[in-house]
Amino acid sequence: MPKISANALAIPASGIRRIYELAGELADVIQLSIGEPERPVAQHILTAGASAWQADITHYTPNSGMTLLRTAIASKLARDNHYSVDDDQIHVTTGGSQALHMAMSLTLTAGDEILIPDPGYATFSMIPRLLGVTPVPYRLTAAEGFAPSLSELEQCVTSRTRVLLINSPSNPLGVVYSAQQLAQLLAFAARHDLWVISDEVYEYFSFGVPFTSIASLDTDNRVFSVYSVSKTYGLTGARVGYLVTPPGIAATFRAAQEATVSCVNAPAQLAVLAALEGPQDYVIQAREHYGSNIEVACAQLDQSGIRYQRPQGAFYLWIDVSHVSDGNVAAWAEHFLLTQHVAVAPGVAFGQMGEGWIRICLAGKTEPLLTALKRLPAPGNNRPIGRPTITDDPRVL
Incomplete structure (x- = not known):
């Protein structure tokens, strides 16, 4: 039998999905491990998608997406992200x-x-491996407020470095970079002639601090900006996102899109237009709910004496459980699920710097969230657990 591609085999399994799938085998689990908004999708969005199916709008669209949708995205970028692009810089993607x-x-x-953040979303390291590219983590530490350190980045650069990837608001950390920090990162990228890929999926969810799109500061066309409607409108299963590129790349993108998915399905594009x-x-109500959940969750953790990173954006809470995880937070998260019926994402699913931490989602109902947080062992109740008896090694990345 022929061998599977070495690039494909190099992709690590998702530590988040492992917990999610294990939770599916149990009853009465409080599910906090995945970023799934629980609020029902707005009716006018559902109606637009359903009407498109009923009207048999099921044919191919342009590779980069429907013109009406790309025009609407351009207006949104100018209004909310404070930068202007031509429609041919906007490309609708499958999430x-x-x-x-x-x-x-x-x-x-x-x-x-x-260069990818560590901790950072698992896909940041999975995609490069599929492409035969080496992901080089730059460390984000509690001591630095989980913000990028320019000295750390300088140490990571080599003659083969081509891209700096940043994520603000951050998944899993909830950090939002200031305009000054983004300008410094752009200057760093310019010094080393790097592209910048900016993941801004959580753009509408910031709390008490302003959100800035790095493309609004870009003067030499080096930024690729990644967006999604999954979190903004609760459309995780619709699988629609978009990529905003520097000028002059449209023809290349469309050829690459034709070689992968051709185009995003038409009814979903019309739902997103609506x-x-x-x-x-x-969006307004979701932001208020997530902000409220942040307040009650942080109050509960303060009461328990558990250390955490207060989120400035997104809808996650990054919690320190090193007092009980005994250097193996992936095993601890599985044991916690099996014994307490609470699913949390182990920090090592986001990189080695996540050891001793967990990520929980704040996008659900408040009462189950508080119940789950009360089940976290407080410092002082810190007897380390043993590795649970599980067939596969739970540690990933």
Whole structure:
């Protein structure tokens, strides 16, 4: 039998999905391990998608997406992200994940290196490996407020480095970079002639601090910006995102899109058009709910004496459980699930710097969230657990 591609075999399994799938085998689990908004999708969005199916709008669209949708996105970028682009710089993708994949495919060649945050979303290291590219983690530490350190980045650069990937608001950390920090990162990228890929999927969810799109500061066309409607409008299963590129790349993108998915399904594109142009009540109410959950969750952790990183954005809480995880937080998270019926994402699913931490999602109902947090062992109740009896090694990445 022929061998599977070495690139494919190099992709690590997702530590988040492992917990999610294990939780599916249990009853009465409080599910906090995945970023799934629980609020119902706005009716005008559902109606637009359903009407498109009923009207048999099921044919191919342009590779980069429907013109009406790209025009609406351009208006949104000018209004909310404070930068202007032509429609041919906007490309509709199958979710933010494919937007990331396309951005890396357009900027990296096998053998290159990409600088990725650690901790950072698992896909940041999975996609490069599929492309034969080396992901080089730059460490984000509690001592630095989980913000990028320019000295750390300088140490990571080599002659093969081609891309700097940043994520603000951050998944899993909830950190939002200031305009000054973004300008410094752009200057760093310019010094080393790097592309910048900016994951801005959580753009509408910041709390008490302003969100800035790095493309609004870009003066030399080096930024690729990744967006998604999955979190903004609760459309995780619709799989629609978009990539905003520097000028002059449209023809190359469309050829690459034709070689992968051809185009995003038409009814989903029309649903997103309705989302962008219709009432924004869902986004406003979701932001208020997540902000409220942040307050009650942090109050509960303060009461328990558990250390955490207070989120400035996104809808996650990054919690320190090193007092009980005994240097193996992946095993601890599985044991916690099996014994307490609470699913949390182990920090090592986001990189080695996540050891001793967990990520929980704040996008669900408040009462189950508080119940789950009360089950976390407080410092002082810190007897380390043993590795649970599980067939596969739970440690990934």
